[in-house]
Amino acid sequence: MHKPPHQMLVIFGASGDLTRRKLIPALFDLHRQNLLPGHFVIMGSGRTGHTDESFRDLFRESLEEKDRDAAASFLQQLFYHPADQKSKEDFAALAKKMETLDKQWKLNGNRIFYLATPPGQYIPIACQLAGQGLNQEKETDGFTRMIIEKPFGHDLKSAQALNRNLKKHFGEHQLYRIDHYLGKETVQNILVTRFSNGIFEPLWNRNYIHHVEITSAEDMGVESRGTYYEQSGALRDMIQNHLLQLVCLVAMEPPTVIEPGAIRNEMLKVLQSLRPYTEAEIPKYVIRGQYMASRVRRKYLTGYREEKGVDPVSRVETYVAMKFYIDNWRWGGLPFYIRTGKRLPLKVTEIVIHFKPTPHKLFRKEEDNCSTCNQLIIRIQPDEGILLKFAMKIPGAGFHVQDVNMDFHYSDLSSAHLPDAYERLLLDAMNGDATLFSRSDVVEAAWAFVDPILRAWESNHDNPLHGYPSGTWGPDVADYLIEEPAITWRYPCRNLSEDTNYCEL
Numbered sequence: 005m006h007k008p009p010h011q012m013l014v015i016f017g018a019s020g021d022l023t024r025r026k027l028i029p030a031l032f033d034l035h036r037q038n039l040l041p042g043h044f045v046i047m048g049s050g051r052t053g054h055t056d057e058s059f060r061d062l063f064r065e066s067l068e069e070k071d072r073d074a075a076a077s078f079l080q081q082l083f084y085h086p087a088d089q090k091s092k093e094d095f096a097a098l099a100k101k102m103e104t105l106d107k108q109w110k111l112n113g114n115r116i117f118y119l120a121t122p123p124g125q126y127i128p129i130a131c132q133l134a135g136q137g138l139n140q141e142k143e144t145d146g147f148t149r150m151i152i153e154k155p156f157g158h159d160l161k162s163a164q165a166l167n168r169n170l171k172k173h174f175g176e177h178q179l180y181r182i183d184h185y186l187g188k189e190t191v192q193n194i195l196v197t198r199f200s201n202g203i204f205e206p207l208w209n210r211n212y213i214h215h216v217e218i219t220s221a222e223d224m225g226v227e228s229r230g231t232y233y234e235q236s237g238a239l240r241d242m243i244q245n246h247l248l249q250l251v252c253l254v255a256m257e258p259p260t261v262i263e264p265g266a267i268r269n270e271m272l273k274v275l276q277s278l279r280p281y282t283e284a285e286i287p288k289y290v291i292r293g294q295y296m297a298s299r300v301r302r303k304y305l306t307g308y309r310e311e312k313g314v315d316p317v318s319r320v321e322t323y324v325a326m327k328f329y330i331d332n333w334r335w336g337g338l339p340f341y342i343r344t345g346k347r348l349p350l351k352v353t354e355i356v357i358h359f360k361p362t363p364h365k366l367f368r369k370e371e372d373n374c375s376t377c378n379q380l381i382i383r384i385q386p387d388e389g390i391l392l393k394f395a396m397k398i399p400g401a402g403f404h405v406q407d408v409n410m411d412f413h414y415s416d417l418s419s420a421h422l423p424d425a426y427e428r429l430l431l432d433a434m435n436g437d438a439t440l441f442s443r444s445d446v447v448e449a450a451w452a453f454v455d456p457i458l459r460a461w462e463s464n465h466d467n468p469l470h471g472y473p474s475g476t477w478g479p480d481v482a483d484y485l486i487e488e489p490a491i492t493w494r495y496p497c498r499n500l501s502e503d504t505n506y507c508e509l
């Protein structure tokens with residue numbers, strides 16, 4: 005793989021949680037794989053007063069634990085400059101330091117700004133950078149890009165305002181809105197599974213698929229992020245971005261080429277085809293829940309309202325399940341079911357394509373139902389892989405039929421290193437490949453779909469919020485979203501291969 009051009013990565017919010025947990029570890033792993041640019045500087049910035057050395061010390065121990073030699077060479081590329089978003093002088097000094105380092109390290113004026121700050125700082129920082137001319141791209145000066153973390157707005161109006169304001173200073177081609185789900189290897193593999201295997205193409209539509217189910221479950225609660233979560237909730241935190249991105253990849257038409265514009269155009273069309281809910285439909289088709297305290301294997305699990313930073317009478321949802329339709333030629337009339345939640349029994353993300361039953365049942369039994377139909381399970385995490393369920397005759401007299409699994413696990417590809425999503429996305433941004441980043445219209449289309457739900461929940465407190473005990477699969481009422489009595493949500497196991505849906509027909 006070729007290395008990205010020489011450049012500087014400037015991280016705002018550099019002493020924050022995201023930098024420590026995700027960005028520095030991902031950059032360090034890229035460094036160990038020799039994938040970073042030949043000349044590369046990481047400049048941390050933020051309100052905290054660090055020197056270059058004290059900034060390096062923040063990460064020294066954890067990096068040395070992984071690889072002492074690599075840590076030494078990596079750390080010397082790290083620098084820091086304190087900057088308050090309100091101070092023009094701070095940004096002037098930052099610009100100066102960037103210029104000096106650019107010359108010393110021969111970076112050719114190439115730079116990426118990474119906004120890993122609370123969202124309220126995005127625009128002030130963008131304005132300050134523009135004030136110093138740091139938004140400019142000239143042919144001789146190299147490129148300038150900006151990576152923006154989620155949440156990208158908190159509703160449609162604020163997302164539109166954010167886009168408008170960012171675009172006053174930066175062109176769309178400079179803006180990289182990150183959704184780390186798109187950086188996951190298994191998420192990208194959805195495109196390959198669909199568009200490089202001739203067997204799926206003819207089946208991938210309403211004629212052969214009965215319904216599509218997507219689950220992204222977490223066993224953890226909100227942990228230390230109660231204050232953030234109170235402003236967000238599961239709909240904004242997971243559905244508006246990660247889950248709708250998965251829906252796009254499952255439902256989109258084949259792009260003409262694998263290029264950012266072509267892929268994003270197809271994703272946009274999916275979002276624009278989502279059938280909007282009427283206000284009356286929302287309580288029926290969108291179920292929200294909140295985890296309650298419970299005891300699981302003798303361990304006490306706190307309820308959401310007891311978490312730090314959470315209002316004791318909070319009505320913020322930690323679980324959402326919804327049913328919707330995509331009104332287009334391929335998917336017309338076929339239901340999509342998606343759900344996400346915290347404090348569910350395990351951490352798992354998967355997409356299940358439920359195929360229709362055979363037109364005539366030769367091996368029939370009364371309780372035969374669609375849970376015994378063919379299923380294609382695309383496991384995003386953990387035990388990343390793909391599983392196809394189909395029926396086989398059990399050897400012996402009669403026609404006893406059993407569902408069997410044909411499974412592939414990424415771990416079987418011995419040479420496969422599954423890069424962390426941030427590794428892939430940072431590398432793509434350094435290389436100027438925006439395919440896996442969201443375009444402004446795509447982000448806004450996703451907000452346009454969830455906005456009426458947010459408004460209905462905020463304005464009408466009769467919309468129920470269902471409690472569910474921590475460690476369960478969410479409110480029972482979510483089962484009734486699936487209106488056919490014989491069909492239920494899948495209850496996945498941690499390991500794909502443990503997944504046995506035995507049925508004797």
Ligand code: BG6
Nearest residue numbers: 154184220222241242246353385
């Ligand atoms: C983040 C959300 O975007 O995604 C978190 O803010 C959530 O609340 C996380 O836990 C889940 O990501 P992953 O990669 O662990 O599935």
